[in-house]
Amino acid sequence: MSTLQQAPSSSPPPLLQIPTFELYTYFRSSCSARLRIALSLKSLAYTSTPINLLQGAQLSPTHTSLNPSRSVPVLVVRSTTTSAELEGNGEETTFAIPQSLAALEYLEEAPSLLHTRRLLPLSATARATVRTLVGIIACDVQPLTNLRVQKRVRSLNPNDANAATAWAKEFTEAGFDAFEAVLRGLGCAGVYCVGDEVTMADVVLVPAVWAAERVGVDVGRWEVMAGVFGRVSELEEVRGAHWRAQADTPVEFRW
Ligand SMILES: N[C@@H](CCC(=O)N[C@@H](CS)C(=O)NCC(=O)O)C(=O)O
Known part of the structure; x- marks a missing residue:
């Protein structure tokens, strides 16, 4: 589309x-x-x-x-x-x-x-789809997997070293299930999440996948989403924003 x-x-x-x-x-x-x-x-x-x-x-x-x-x-x-x-x-x-x-x-x-690259489509329908995808990650996944939540889960499960990671994995996978279902159900994915231009949905998806990989989620399970992730990740602007490439990235994590 x-x-x-x-x-x-x-x-x-x-x-x-x-x-x-x-x-x-x-x-x-x-x-x-x-x-x-x-x-x-x-x-x-x-x-x-x-x-x-x-x-x-x-x-x-x-x-x-x-x-x-x-x-x-x-x-x-x-x-x-x-x-x-x-x-x-x-x-x-x-x-x-x-x-x-x-x-x-x-x-x-x-x-x-307003002269800069637009990250929201013009059509209200496409915008709603972008915002739906953004909401799945930013409202349904990230707050549940945030550092302070993981610390709390750890403190509630002092005898289970894996509790916080398992927690983050569970909610990330549920969010990715929903994300993939929207991409498939609405048939909105093209080169990127919504059509063939990068939108806020891609901007929010990519770091969510980086975070998911750190807790052992294999993104290949969600075929359409993984395809989009792969294409967005190749963009120079996205590579430069990678967590391994920042001024405050410790040396042991750098590319
Ligand atoms: N809704 C906020 C969430 C911000 C947020 O949770 N940031 C995380 C890093 S991704 C953080 O600073 N966590 C610190 C903590 O939990 O203490 C936003 O979208 O800016």
């Missing part, structure tokens, strides 16, 4: 300045990887500030003041607002977006970024 997508022009509209971006990220965080992939696909430069989740840096007072949910990513946007954005009158503003999906939507909607 081919999906209509807004053709981006090569530059921002006159009078709108492209913001600068700072991404609070952790190399292994799948939610951070969503932003790394999207920024890269949109050719938007950013600086990275590493937050070491295993050392508890997300719990520090400084990070909590930036993100009350005590998680990564946080996308900090520094922009010169204009009347076209209905926000101000040419003043410098800095604001933080501490939820990955809100940040993805911002990158899609900000007037100064």
